[in-house]
Amino acid sequence: QALGIKALAFRRYSEALGELSELSDLIQQCLADGKTFRREQTEHITPDGSHRELGVTISPIRRAQEKATGAICLLSDLTELTALQKQMQLRENLAALGELSAGIAHEFKNALATISGYAQMIQSEPNAADTVENAKKILDQTRSITHVVTEFLRYARPLEISEEPVELRVLLDRTVCEILELQPQVRISIEGNFSAIAGDEGLLRQVFLNLARNAAEAAASNSPNPAVILRGETSESSEDRTQRIRILDNGPGIPIEALAKLFRPFFTTKVNGTGLGLAVVQKILLQHGGQVEAQNRVGGGAEFIVTLPATRTISQAVESKEVTI
Template sequence: MQQIKNIRLLIAASSILGISLLHYLTPLHLPMLHDVFQRLYYLPIILSGLWFGLRGGLTASLVVSIMYVPHILFQWGIHPSLELEKYLEILLYNVVGGVTGLLSQREETRREELERTAKGLEESYRKLHEQADLLIKTEEQLRRSERLSALGELSATLAHEIRNPLGSIKGTTEILKDSFAPGEKKYEFLEILLKEADRLNRVVENFLGLASPVRVEQNRCDIMLELRELVAFTTAEALSMEVKVRLEPAEIPPIKGDTEKLRQVFLNLLMNALQATGTGGEVVISAVGPLHTSENQPVIELSFADNGQGIDQEMLERIFQPFFTTKKGGTGLGLAITQKIVESHGGTIRVTSTKGKGTTFTVILPA
């Protein structure tokens, strides 16, 4: 910007100097040329007014006047009538310089005001966009809360109506099983019945866990210690699946949270990653932080990444909905409960996936 200003200043000064030299070096017996040179002075005056405002226009007209007056006195002084005309021309130079500069300055001021208004509108639009996003998120949370509230009322009744007969079925089955020897057909059928009863009981427990409020104890939680113990705990499972689990080392400060419930979150995400990864695949667990959000809040990010087949975009949008599952025999409550526990800690969980390359779950917790 300064370079452009310097170039314009050089053009205006050179123009004034060049026109003045033409005046002084042109013989007086060529008055038509002097008239032309006299009018040429308006060009640098108008340009200076347009480029530099009122001060620039007046400065250029004053410089022109100073450069032109000696020419009038010493060369045209022998013609008094022409001399008066030249002085009137000098007056017109200053009028034109002042008017042009004033108009240009007003236009520049208006342009700056419009730019400030545009920036203000842009900032207002950005804030409105953020508020709209916040309202959408809040509305979604309210809808989820309403659904969970209705689910809680339903679950209280279902728990009683299902668990009591389920307990009777399980007890009766165990008594009947003692009447048969292992290997008999009926013994095998009763074993299946017990397994299915246990599975149904787990579904009811998960259902109750999703519907009921999560009580979070604020204790000191060493994230990296929990992740190391979790990897050690699942080593045998990973070996049986021929999947490599790698925990990337990191210096993460302890956070406040419910250790047991966070361990449940980490275990669920790791087991999902193991099941999604094929033979010879790898699951990578990483942690970074503390980072800072757009609201300047410190957070810790934990990632569970697998290199499995990935998830379709359509399914990805429903991945945290209750009873939605992509696993055979799954209840579809694990990720919904995981999300609820994370949110009860004031955090968020998100998922990204590329078909054929893998899936990454990222847990963000306040540091």
Template sequence: RRPRELSAEERAYLEARRKANARIGLLFHVIPYAATCAFLLLVAGYRAFLAVAIFWGIGVACHWFIVQAPELRRRWVEDEVNKKLTSSVSQQRRVLQTEHNRSVEELTASIAHEIRNPITAAKSLVQQMGEDPRAGENIEYAKVALEELDRVEKSVSHLLRFAREEDVRMSEMTLVDVIEAALDTFQDRIQALGVEIHKELDSQGAMRGDPEKMRRVIINLFGNALDALEQSGTPQPRVEIQAGENLAGTEVWVRIRDNGPGMEPGKVEKIFKPFYTSKASGTGLGLAITKKLVDAHGGTIEAASEPGHGAEFVLTFPKAGPDSASPAEAGA
């Protein structure tokens, strides 16, 4: 039978009691020792006093050391552990601070690059318009300048969304419903591009999550797949969507795969970083926001791709619980 764990007050009381017993035991040796030595010095003389004082003193010292040895050992161990922990924590803090500073520098540089370039382009176009206000090209210049400023506005909007703390409202939901709702938003585009959609939904995917946030995740990933197929002009474009749960019944998963141009291995490692994009008009925050939403649900997202073999994204989430039995099964 496992013993009951002591409370903090009980542990403090036992520690104080142990120290008190050690001190009382030491006094029981010191007081008789001092009295005997004084008596021998007065009655038996200096030699008898010295002999008893030395040998008895050694005994008292040994007893004190034996009694105090566990306490001394504990203090030495604690001091050594504290030194190593302090050194380790300080080193980890320095590493984390360095990584944080590097991340901030990279993010700052990305933001500056993403906003400065379109502003510079728009400024140049406006300057050209000012040099010859009556030029026929000014209409085209103004159109391009507005597009560049729209790009800045879009980047800032996505950046604010990425920086904002997501308000995730958990409820019982199923991945199948989320996937169907996300695909409904792309029906016109799917038909226009002639993309074949292949679905394998082996499970309802019952889980606890925010349906709207999960719909955004699927929309981002499916939209990226359509963008890749459209930009590459892939013949017989195809997107596969699969959903199911693991054998233990503890997790649900979604796999989205396209047969587009794929990505280089070096690019796959960077796609979840803010402002990294391979699109001409992308902000580079879509997948960063997607990963943030997945993390908020306690899930994981993994990407795999090879040039010429499309891209694949796999999402895994904790399952809400075992599927409830149907009425027919319950009555069986």
């Protein structure tokens, strides 16, 4: 019934399913190599031309070490479930688009209201003493709009990630030097273990520069002895090694009501922030197969935790990527 085929008895699988069928290919691999497939999802075209999404588990039938003489196939019709998932994804995408649109409209509306107000003042009193100052404020607002558009495009455009070896310790050393030029009063230290990962050095630099700069600014605004720690941890507990980088500060911490919204586009706790910095950070890390979390420290301050897949060599990472593709 799931296949839309009435008679299967005494028919070769490739004849019943078609030589080019994805399901035929899985069965052929199972018979040839004795390979087991668990919880695979594949598309199947029935004889009447309709498309179905199937959940597939295939196990070889053999005695001892002999070559497979047959295969057991367990099929589940996931067509309705897949359609429902696509509908939910579409709704989520539309909701996200609406949220983005509302954020952009809010930023533009505020800036345009300011520009309009100062322009009317200049128009009504062109020779007033504060005309030059009002014109400067209009220019500031246009720069602000340009900045918002630039940040939004950076967030919205697809990322082209190069695959190269990135030495995290070297990258963080350079990041700290850049931040100390802007916040020389903040003590920034790097500790722990760091491995080489496969990724885009320029984009990862953007991630850590953003997070460490935020931490330094928070610490500088709250403590007489502002400090930031970048702590590296590597996990050897499984085949999939991970690199964790913790960015800790002794700033005021994150308001409880803001924690769940930190990575939403256009949400910001800064007076002059665009609310896109952390959204871009999250996007870059997700594209690298990683993630970012935020929490408050027990003793005060905030902690951002970046987790990335670690690789022993770049060739292993590239090989893994090729297999996935």
